[in-house]
Amino acid sequence: MSASAVAPAMAAAGAGRPRTLVCVPATARAPREMAAELAAAAAVGADVAELRLDRLAGFAPRRDLPVLLAEPRPLPALVTYRPKWEGGEYDGEDEPRFEALMLAMELGAEYVDIELKVADKFMKLLSGKKPESCKLIVSSHNYENTPSAEELGNLVAQIKATGADIVKIATTATEIVDVARMFQILIHCQEKQVPIIGLVMNDRGFISRVLCPKYGGYLTFGSLEKGKESAPAQPTAADLINLYNIRAIGPDTKVFGIIGKPVGHSKSPILHNEAFRSVGFNAVYVPFLVDDLAKFLSTYSSPDFAGFSCTIPHKEAAVRCCDEVDPIARDIGAVNTIVRRPDGKLVGYNTDYVGAISAIEDGIRESQPTDPSTSPLAGKLFVVIGAGGAGKALAYGAKEKGARVVIANRTFARAQELANLIGGPALTLAELENYHPEEGMILANTTAIGMHPNINETPLSKQALKSYAVVFDAVYTPKETRLLREAAECGATVVSGLEMFIRQAMGQFEHFTGMPVDDDKFRAIADSLDNPNIMKPRL
Numbered sequence: 001m002s003a004s005a006v007a008p009a010m011a012a013a014g015a016g017r018p019r020t021l022v023c024v025p026a027t028a029r030a031p032r033e034m035a036a037e038l039a040a041a042a043a044v045g046a047d048v049a050e051l052r053l054d055r056l057a058g059f060a061p062r063r064d065l066p067v068l069l070a071e072p073r074p075l076p077a078l079v080t081y082r083p084k085w086e087g088g089e090y091d092g093e094d095e096p097r098f099e100a101l102m103l104a105m106e107l108g109a110e111y112v113d114i115e116l117k118v119a120d121k122f123m124k125l126l127s128g129k130k131p132e133s134c135k136l137i138v139s140s141h142n143y144e145n146t147p148s149a150e151e152l153g154n155l156v157a158q159i160k161a162t163g164a165d166i167v168k169i170a171t172t173a174t175e176i177v178d179v180a181r182m183f184q185i186l187i188h189c190q191e192k193q194v195p196i197i198g199l200v201m202n203d204r205g206f207i208s209r210v211l212c213p214k215y216g217g218y219l220t221f222g223s224l225e226k227g228k229e230s231a232p233a234q235p236t237a238a239d240l241i242n243l244y245n246i247r248a249i250g251p252d253t254k255v256f257g258i259i260g261k262p263v264g265h266s267k268s269p270i271l272h273n274e275a276f277r278s279v280g281f282n283a284v285y286v287p288f289l290v291d292d293l294a295k296f297l298s299t300y301s302s303p304d305f306a307g308f309s310c311t312i313p314h315k316e317a318a319v320r321c322c323d324e325v326d327p328i329a330r331d332i333g334a335v336n337t338i339v340r341r342p343d344g345k346l347v348g349y350n351t352d353y354v355g356a357i358s359a360i361e362d363g364i365r366e367s368q369p370t371d372p373s374t375s376p377l378a379g380k381l382f383v384v385i386g387a388g389g390a391g392k393a394l395a396y397g398a399k400e401k402g403a404r405v406v407i408a409n410r411t412f413a414r415a416q417e418l419a420n421l422i423g424g425p426a427l428t429l430a431e432l433e434n435y436h437p438e439e440g441m442i443l444a445n446t447t448a449i450g451m452h453p454n455i456n457e458t459p460l461s462k463q464a465l466k467s468y469a470v471v472f473d474a475v476y477t478p479k480e481t482r483l484l485r486e487a488a489e490c491g492a493t494v495v496s497g498l499e500m501f502i503r504q505a506m507g508q509f510e511h512f513t514g515m516p517v518d519d520d521k522f523r524a525i526a527d528s529l530d531n532p533n534i535m536k537p538r539l
């Protein structure tokens with residue numbers, strides 16, 4: 001296996017293997033609150049709860065452990081008493097810590113975690129007295145980086161040699177490709193039948209937490225709720241179970257996802273995971289926080305990584321990274337969808353273009369009588385604010401439909417460049433304020449202005465909006481932006497970016513699955529996206 005590329009997950013070896021457990025860390029400061037967290041973890045569907053003894057204020061093992069481990073327990077318990085020198089909060093001698101862990105074993109804890117650095121010392125003290133029912137996890141945490149695959153392999157051997165029942169290695173990602181090495185180690189351990197928890201911390205390591213079931217990881221951690229994480233970028237257990245459908249992830253599960261930076265605001269994981277689930281497609285869709293697109297694609301090059309959505313700032317680089325690019329996407333100069341063909345080649349498409357233009361056309365058709373034989377955009381003056389990926393898609397699409405396209409952009413040189421390509425005039429944002437050459441103009445905002453959390457911002461004054469008959473906003477969080485609200489108040493027909501988002505995602509779904517999209521089903525899923533209480537991936 002090459003050092004960087006991830007091999008396909010081992011389908012055969014994975015057959016009949018135990019499923020990856022979801023473990024909720026209990027991090028309360030008081031024993032009774034921590035016991036309540038165990039019950040809450042059971043209620044969200046977790047398999048195990050980790051009792052972080054080092055978090056307890058004034059912890060007294062003989063008084064508190066019987067409370068925490070009282071039978072019947074809502075969930076099996078993993079007991080951890082992490083010292084400061086390994087990233088925990090315990091700041092004392094090893095002996096009392098070891099005694100507390102041994103007491104936890106006596107009281108029936110199903111798992112006990114001990115750090116590799118002191119594992120031999122602990123084993124000596126234990127001198128074979130570990131109850132059969134208790135599994136010993138020997139753990140190593142690296143808060144700086146992720147070592148080479150060879151070093152990780154050596155670490156596994158070292159941990160195994162202590163007599164561990166389960167190996168735990170947690171490292172830190174400085175870039176998303178670091179996770180590939182952890183996946184290699186998981187595959188290696190699966191071959192050797194070594195139970196391993198292998199996770200990569202930080203937002204760039206996020207996929208390790210969701211995809212470990214594919215590579216046979218023994219357990220993954222999910223917090224009880226946002227703010228109760230025990231490690232950086234830990235998802236909630238509810239997101240692992242409900243949003244990422246982690247129980248259904250196995251060696252054959254295909255991986256899709258959205259490549260971006262930032263990527264945390266995207267609702268694509270919610271939409272695509274639910275859409276996959278609704279048709280029984282064995283796939284998971286994750287956020288990929290990517291710095292270097294070419295490096296990402298060459299690292300995650302196995303057929304398992306089957307397709308990608310692309311967002312800011314990678315849509316233009318994606319044109320160069322694909323082996324083949326659909327002619328429309330090439331003309332636009334932006335790819336928002338990448339599919340890996342069975343021969344391994346990456347093919348790029350642009351579904352933003354159809355999604356946005358059809359949304360605007362239908363918006364106009366619904367609000368005014370139009371000639372069904374031509375596009376309602378034909379002959380209209382179509383003003384695009386922005387000259388990035390979305391701006392290019394809108395400008396190209398409007399031009400294709402016979403509109404006269406004008407580009408306005410913050411960086412005027414970029415407006416000129418796109419305007420020259422399309423064959424229309426370019427404006428500065430200041431000029432746009434007083435631009436009113438004719439009636440019935442259409443405006444499309446393709447900048448991020450007005451996007452959550454900056455919801456009070458708008459790209460054009462309400463006064464200037466009075467010149468437009470139709471206003472579209474590519475921003476879709478929130479659904480009703482300030483731009484759209486003010487445009488509606490001025491009497492314009494408004495079209496939400498959510499409509500573009502749904503339609504471009506429908507196009508992606510068809511590319512990803514090879515199945516026709518069920519419009520009604522997809523829309524029903526998308527409708528739930530506007531619910532503020534909906535689960536959101538957190539990066």
Ligand code: NAP
Pocket residue numbers: 311312313315352385386387388389390391409410411414446447448449451474475476497498500501502504
């Ligand atoms: P992009 O390639 O990075 O382009 C961003 C554009 O916005 C550039 O023209 C940039 O101007 C301009 N811009 C950014 N911040 C600005 C500011 N503060 N003031 C004025 N102009 C600013 O991004 P993109 O992929 O085109 O995406 C743009 C927006 O469209 C994002 O909000 C994205 O979420 C949204 N979008 C929505 C959908 C959907 O389905 N609804 C699909 C795609 C994109 P400069 O050239 O001066 O930098």
